[in-house]
Amino acid sequence: MKARSLTMASAALAVGIATLAAGCGTTTKTTTGTAPTTPKSGGTLTVALPPQTNLDWYLPINTASSDQIYNGWMDNQIYKPLIFLNDQYQIVWKSSIASKITYNKAGTVYHVFIGKNWKWSTGQPVTANDLMFTWNVVKAASASNAPTPWPFVGAGTGDIPSGIQSVVENNSHEVTFTLKQPANQEWFIYNGLIQLVPMPSAELNLYAKGPNPTAADWTKEVQYLGSIGSRPSTAQLASDGPFELVSATPNQTWIMKPNPDYGGYKPKIGKLDFVYEASSTAEFSALRQGQISLGYLDPSQLGAKAQLTSQGDRIVPAYTLGVYWTELNMWPGTSYASIFDQLYIRKALEMATDQQAIADQIYKGYAIPSYGPIPPVPKTKFYDPSAEPTIAYDPTAAKKLLEAHGWHLKNGVMINAQGKPLNLTFLWVTGSSSGQQIVQLMQQDWKAIGVQTTLKGVNFNQFLTDTSNKHSSAWQVATGSGWVYNGPGWLPTGGQLFSSTAPSGTGYANNEEDALIAATHKPYPSEADFLKAFFKYEAYTAQQLPMLWEPNFGSINVISANTHGAVKWGNPVTANPQYNHMWLSSSN
Template identity: 35%
Template sequence: MKRRSVAVLSAGIIGSSLVLAGCGSTSTPSTGSSQAVKSPVGNVAIVALAPQVSPNWWFPIEANTNYSDYNSAMSNMMYEPLIHISRTDGVNYNRSLASNVTWNSNGTVYTITLNKKWHWSNGQPVTSADVVWTMKLMEYLASGKAPWEYGGTGIGGLPTRWQSVKADGPYKVIVTLNQPSNQQWFLHNGLGQVVPVPKSVWDIHKNLANEAKFLQSVANSPQDSYYSVVDGPFKYSPQQSKPNDQYWTFVPNPNYDGHKASVSKVVYEYESSSSSEFAALKTGKVNVGYLPASLWNSKQELVNDKFSTSYLFGFAYMVPNFSPKAPGHFAQLIAPAYVRQALEMGIDQQGMINSFYHGHGVVEFSPIPSKPKTVFNDSAITNPAPFNPSAGKKLLEEHGWHMVNGVMTSPQGYPFKFTLDYSSGSNTMADEAQLMKQDWAKEGIDVTLESQPFNTLINDNDQANVTNWQMVWYGLWTYQPDFYPTGGGLFKTGAGSNSGDYSNNTMNALINKTYEPGTSSEITAAMDAYLKYAAEQLPVIWVPWVSSFNETAVYVHGVNKWFNPITDSNSPNRWTITH
């Protein structure tokens, strides 16, 4: 699994088909004519970031403390992936650095052939040396020996299954795994997460340990010359940016070997709040953004925008801190699965969907919600902990819990009290948090709410700071680069994005089973078994999976057409603007 992001993020921000086409997207045209309105800002796309979010890691291999959609949105503008995952979760080799990937019958050896058309912006070709160096760097950063950890550790068998990565000439790479593997899983999750960088630019120290320290020092310095050599559709423009929480500007890469951009520049703009983003849409200062759910009744004021909805491929969740060092004996409190079920019974998901999202959402109780419709959905799984605070309270009491001074207390004498840290800047998330607090109180659970900026949450609420937090609500998780959604990057013991330190031997075994090759029915059965166990165990606390509310100016074209709900990414090089 991969990217964390705030729940208010819209689509405008940022082989065989595994996900059905369409992905539940709907749109409503504006009352005006898109041909009649011209851009008041010229041939420029101005994109709103989520409230109180700014990019803070630009190198394509992101640290686990900076592992977010917002950072990948920046690097994706500049660097091409080895494998381009399509809107239907297949592989589009026309847009990949690889022209072809083949494998042996048991899924241990993968041969990657590179397309010779791709070049870096300095004119040098993209070669196997770039791919091999990048993959070896990923292995090191996932090894546990590096000064910082790659956020994708555990995804695609990294590093435990990766045996060797070798060049076979300038345009061929051979990857060998140490055990038989599900070929589609490794294609999507192993090779799908590789975004090569130019070895000639970045291989400075000839020593991975020193290289990792150097990369960390420049990860948030896109103005440095290292970032000027790219193979993607855009280049970062330091001269046209004000990165101190204001805006970040990209201009077309004139040497790009793919579809060249027609827009003159793309600007990502910082938003202090959801209301400020709405005001920017209304005045035309932002032309690609989102409708805050809290301002749904005001959407008619955006007369020059097109409104659309879509479901991303992912889920929404809160992370409990399972570390024994968590404050307030919290790990001991939530260790039994029935306690997490009781917590889930205190979340009125349907009420949130109806009241805050105007019906645009689904109740979530497994890592793969019912929308968008995919081949991974298992309709046989039922909700083991539907909303019912009275039943949640009874469940605790049946296991020996009792009320002390109005607070539910464990058989060991620990009061069920904790702090929920959640992302600030969204009125809707604040309202949801208040509703959960009220409903949990009906079970005798005493919750304190604290809001923090998104970047602070993902930096401070992890296993490097286990004594500082109890439960955190980032927002949502999208399946990238774990495009084959097996859960290995999030729920396996020690995984790079397992920020709550969840550990369960049965879960590990079920996830490992999804990695194995087999018949179609065997592979489906393995995935269903993992999903059923995750629904029962609640390694995280589920919250509603809701549609994004997207707003695009009528003079900006192609945003919805080229948006990819699987990778949660846009293709601004394919947008056009009437100006």
């Protein structure tokens, strides 16, 4: 999912220690007395959202503009995922609606079994019919004629929906998916089936009822769902997750209460609040006043961390399995698409971006320069350092590269033979001092090679709306976001980001890239054979620069003194926290 950089993980996942890089920051813990070990009931767990970020989507299937990780934090508490993955990217069946999934050796037939312990807050059981409803909604929302605000953001990822030959409801707790061609089983489960979060069909299905609804019925149904997806009342119809939505007030708070009908581990806390923050300064003030259970520090605030540790708060850095970037507007027909289509342009911009300075001076050492689609930290089997060689910061060489392709300086700006200047609108996410420092540093470095930029700051929600618009030339480059491999695709094979039809890309298209991505989707006799194909994709993508690579940062999370279970259940690598396992030692 799309994630905001800097405070991405720190806001609500807040908390687990992923693999820390040696020498990257420090972990500060202040202990007063013996920490309680017996979970208590009651209290309000308050989670700070990133600055100027609203939760604005109340269905578990997303459009391009609603596909942000923070909506996912809320929606995952309301709608139980079909498949839940832990920080080791292993399926946790007791936290999944599916009790098991079986498949044939060819990778063409998959049987999904629905656990019988799950039920909606209405008292009705979660059944295969709810999974079928989600499947049919996703299929209709992925169609070329899908009404606004669709298409479904996962369309084309994990063979959903175009790679599916048939879907059959065998009984109330079993559904069979048959593919058109063999697929890597792990890839289809992790990137395809995982997208199909069951929705309460009894409450949501208004227009596609009966034994044989038509395609027109389903189009009308997804049009209806699109119209109510942004309404909090939609999420209040039924929940099979650990919490129910009580209220939602934009620019203020989103309040949730425990779901008494939840079929898994029931929450100990009495209430879960997601809280809007106007700025990182406002959030720090709330931390000092003890108003936040799970929060974060902007790197610029590290000098004041003693104000928090002195009151017992813990500061815990964490890294996600994600990729952070500067996006390039390469959508066909936009004003600079033909320029950005040239690899040498992308390479010059990357060579003029000082990743080490960003990591050291702005992130204060809580970041690792990254040069490809897989970060070096946290350490995973997907990262091959030989596939992602360092791209040295060298503005002199970057300028020469542009000049070698016919560009020349005119009044300090590079211009090509056709008179087109490298004069770019640079979109960035407001609300963070460090975010502003990064974009100003990049502006300064790029100016040295003749690339002029006009900075345009917007809040995170508007940023997603702007960058997902395939027809807008109002921006050329954009920074302040990234992608965590936690949906639509969890296995990081890149199809959802870098293929020519990527639902979450920004217009990059390359036939060889497509072929290498497709090769990772095939079934292989061993993991070693799969990884061989994966590393070829990784190496090619790294050097192609479909986005400009940025450091993988460690979020600087703050856990209040009376909050427990946050490190164990924060799941920072997947950015999928389990708040129902957290508890408070005293009510707040």
